[in-house]
Amino acid sequence: MFEAIRKHSKFVMILLFLLIIPSFIFVGIDQNYFSESSPTVARVDGHEIKQSDWDNAHRMESDQLRAANPEVDAKLLDSPQARYATLERMVRDRVLVAAAQKMHMVASDAQLVRSLQQIPAIAALKRADGTLDAEAYRALVGAQGMTPEGFEANLRSNLSLSQVMGSAINSSFVTDSQVKLAMDALYQRREVQVAQFKASDFASKVKATPEELQAYYKAHPDKFQQAEQASVEYVVLDSASVQASMVLNEDDLRTYYQENLSRLAGQEERRASHILINATKDASAADRTKAREQAQALLEQVRKDPESFAAVAKQSSQDSGTAQSGGDLGFFTRGDMVKPFSDAAYALKKGDISDVVESDFGFHIIQLTDIKTPPQPSFAELRPRLEKDLKEQQAQRKYAEVAExxxxxxxxxxxxxxxxxxKLKLTVQKAERVSRIPAPGAQGALANPRFLEALFAPESLESKRNTEAVEIGSGMMAAGRVTAYSPAHTLAFEEVADKVQALYVAQKSAELAREEGQAKLKAWKEQPAGAALGAAVVIGRDQPQNLPREVIDAALHASVEGLPAWTGVDLGNLGYAVIKVNSVVERPAQDAQIVAAQKQQLAQWWAGAEGAAYYEMLKARFKVQIKVDRP
Structure with missing residues (x-):
């Protein structure tokens, strides 16, 4: 049977073709013929967002971010948090699209035109008569991989979506009384007296027994962990190391000297005088013609008597800055003047007078009065600089080859x-106690998270083999290997006995300080006259008076219905504080400029809050479901 099929394979293929194709015609082609069905990760207004949609969107966002920021760590872009943020943006876009459709919000042609005109790159394409350079516009959007029609459709869609949230955000406002109420509460000031019971003052009262220290050590193993560490060796390739391995050819060096002598020696300077007849570029054609004729007449006059150039300039030049000095401009280099003037001046010989030269300022007549040629340094004088420059140039070209x-x-x-x-004349560097996270003050390769991640990858730790070459900066690569590895572990009691002692004493001291503070708070509430408090100070969120943040918050949260008010606050390992609030101090009058800035800030906060609340309402209206847990 198989032999028969093999002999008549062409006939069998035609038969199968005739049998299969009609099924596609009558039933249709489902994408699941070619790919596995993708699970639903979210649903908006009855429409599903598939895992494949999410993956594609995140891939596109990551590619755009990498293109804009080549140094960004790829692992950050692919973290669960970054991926979930992409899904939330997709859901938000679907919600706004649904809302725009249900509310019939469509951007008008006039809105589209106004938005296009507000884009600087497009506004710059306007001709003098106000029309748009269509070819330049097509090229501009084409550089982004779009047609003008596609670009405008995308912009129109974005304008429609912005109207959805704009209806809530743009209608938000705050009144002066709201600003005063909010800012007075935020920056309220109170007169307080504070007594701090510092844990350090109770340390001498703590007597730790060996049994207590052992118990503390066993109860807090996380405090005595030795992080994983590795001994590593690594090599770094950069342009400097490529340069160090290069040997320059003497002939190349001398050729480079000849080709760049004029640049290295410095620019030639020229001194000239000029006569200017003003005619701005936006002057009428008749005015420019008249100015040119006037300049031409003066040119004929000074050419007949070159010695009279200074006198004519003083009498007839319309350059008020130089006329009194006979038109003298002093020494200048080629780039100091506008191009038409500079080209004409550098084409003259000393003593020559130019033809009439037209520039944006008007019409010039130029007389070259002096030439200052810089001295030409010898090859020996320039050799160090020549070697440095040539090595840098050759190293840049050679780096890609050496990197491979x-x-x-x-x-x-x-x-x-x-x-x-x-092979590449590099130095093998060594380091001890390297951790997965860059150590404070680390430099070079050991400060680069990507390189450390490669070193601590499972395959690197297990095999003790080289990492791949990791790009750690522009024109810089590194590779390394782990020579010894110590996993994270709890240190023995004997190794951390001093630390156990210090932590135990600190904890017990804080407990004693808290007990003392709470006892004093109770006693002073009953007998205020016996309270031993510090001097009264006025505090606020913008005026902390060097008090801990916890003290400021507790003082400002204390009820002021019956003053004075007493409260206490636990400062953790620092101890405890007792606070007496004497009075509420009126906030000083604010400068009008500060008040205006605060009003603008509060309006932004208020608009953001209303926008967020409106979006939550839209999510409920369009029955948003996200089926993926937030990381």
Whole structure:
């Protein structure tokens, strides 16, 4: 049977084709023929968002962020939090689309035109007569991979969606009385007296027994953890190391000297005088013609008698800044003047007078009065600079080639770094007690999270082989290997006995301070006259008077219905504080400018709150369901 099929394979293929294709015609082609069904991750207004939609959207967002910020860590972009944020944005977009459709919010042509005109890059394409350069506009949006029609449709859609939230946000406002009420509460000031019971003052009263220290050690193993550490060796490739391995050819160096001598020696300077007849570029054609004729007449006059140039400039030049000095402009380089003037001046020989030169300022007649040529340094004088410049240029061109050798070298000889170091003349560096998180003050490769992540990857720790070449900066790569690894573990009591003692004493001291403070608070409430408090000070959120944040918050939260008011606050390991609130101090009058800024800030907060509340209402209206747990 199989032999028969093999002999008549062409006939069998035609038969199968005739049998299968009609089924697609009458039944249709479902995407599940070609891909597995994707689970639903969210639902908005009855429409589903599939896992595949979410994956594609997040991939596009990540690609855009990487293109805008090449140094961003790829792991951050693919974190659960970043992925969930993409899903929330997708849901928000679907909610706004649904709302815009139900509310029939469509951006008009006039709104679209106004928005286009507000985009600087497009506004710059306007011609003098007010029309838009259509070809330049098409090229501008084409650079973003869009057609003008697609770009405008996308903008129109965004305008429609902005109207949905704009109806809530843009209608928000705050009154002066609301600003005063809110800001007076936020920046309220109170006169208080404070007594602090510092834990350090009770340390001498704590007597720890060996049994108590052992019990504390066993009850708090997390406080005595030794983080995972590794001994590593690594090599770094950068442009400096490429330069160090380069040997320059003497002929190349001398050629570079000849080609760049004029640049390295400095620019030639020229001194000139000029006669200017003003005619701005927006002057009428008749006025410019008249100015040119006047300049031409003066040119004929000074050419007949070149010695009279200064006198004519003083009498007839319309450059008020130089006319009194006979038109003298002093020394200048080629880039100091507008291009038409500079080109004409550098085409003259000393003593020559130019033709009439037209610029945006008007019409010039130029007389070159002096040339200052910089001295040309010898090859020997410039050699250090020549070597530096040429090495930098060649290193930039060679880096890509060497980087490929580096990446291949650490992969091919993966059990050590000596081979690639010797081949590329790099130094193998070593470091002890390296952790997964950059240590304070770390520099270079050991300060780069991506490189440390590669070092502490499971395959790197298990095999003790080289990491791949990791890009740790612009024009900089590193590879390393773990030579010894110590996993995280609880240190033995003997190793941390001093720390156990210090922590136990600190905890007990804080407890004694809290007990003393609470006892004093109770006693002073009953007999205020016996209270031993500090001097009265006026405090506020913007005026903390060097008091702990907890004291400020407790003082401002205390009820002022019956003054004076007493309260206490636990300061944790620092101890305890007793606070007496004497009075509420009226907030000083504020500058009008500050009040206006505060009103604007409060209006923004209020608009944001109303916008958030309105969006939550829309989510409920359109029955939003997110089926993925928030990270």
């Amino acid at each position: 050798q580096f990446a291949n070298g650490v992969y091919e000889q993966s059990d050590n770094l000596q081979g690639v170091a010797e």
